[in-house]
Amino acid sequence: MAAALKFVGLDVGGTTMKAAVVDDYGLAGPSVSLPTEAHRGADVGLETMCETIRRAVAASRLTMTDVAGIGVATPGLMDIKLGIILDPPNLKPWRNVEIPQHIRKVFHKPVAFQNDANAAALGEHWVGAGKGAPSLVLFTLGTGVGGGIIVDGRVLEGEHSHGGELGHLRIDLPDRGRLCGCGRRGCLEAYASATAVVDRAREDQAGYRGPTRLREMLAADDVSGVSAKDVFDVAAQGDLLAQKVVEDTAYYLALGACAVMATVDPEMIVFGGGMTAAGDSFLAKIREYALRFGLAYPASKVQIRFAQLGSDAGFIGAAACARQLVKQG
Structure with missing residues (x-):
């Protein structure tokens, strides 16, 4: 052999x-x-x-x-x-x-x-979360939001090599939304990347009147030592404001998922990156919002999972x- x-x-x-x-x-x-x-x-x-x-x-x-x-x-x-x-x-x-x-x-x-x-x-399609699935869309959640689309075992590269730039799906008005690193406004990356989670948490705590551990973590001008994981950990400990930040993040990611359901209609949507450490409750929130806002039939059929292969x-x-x-x- x-x-x-x-x-x-x-x-x-x-x-x-x-x-x-x-x-x-x-x-x-x-x-x-x-x-x-x-x-x-x-x-x-x-x-x-x-x-x-x-x-x-x-x-x-x-x-x-x-x-x-x-x-x-x-x-x-x-x-x-x-x-x-x-x-x-x-x-x-x-x-x-x-x-x-x-x-x-x-x-x-x-x-x-x-x-x-x-x-x-x-x-992920070959030997990870999507093994055996004919089609898969991956969102990578890190400093930015990346993505990849696999249909019939092939990468959808696009005519100009920019297929799958899922971080730049528009989920808010381009003239009023959050500013993205690409220079435009309203991109998914500006709301749901690990960097954006920390930025939104800092903005939310500034106007929040209740008790929250985020205030001590994020009040300083330099929050480079604070990660999205820190925000998610505080949420898991029962902090109400941190829980709102996590809930909003699931909402934004679900909007991205709904967009790819309507364009690609994949069998599976996979989320990878550091935020997968948030666990099954976070994934359940994404599924809940995707069912609420997505096209009814594909949203009821698509599998939404965390990636398996890590780095x-x-x-x-x-x-x-x-x-x-x-x-x-």
């Missing part, structure tokens, strides 16, 4: 890049991480990517001859068809960098290139992209 094909998945983040060898069945070997150090420039970054790949292969006690293909997932704006990362805000000062071309030249292997949230969605979803999904590339010739 022939040995299962093996692929390297590399997930490049603003702080670290993480890679592992993943076999044909989605089983990952030991992962390795190296600091991205984007400030040192794209040339250094490209070599760090290659070194991370080498170390991942070595960690699995393999050589590059054992690898059938490589998948690379990066954040920010990109042209997937041309294989160029354009102007990623988390990888300054990289600009117009040909990533897959460089890695292909170094390793002489097929190289797949994908947006990091798209890759995470494909990973491994990016490199597993990148490997899945390489797997698709190799198997389709």
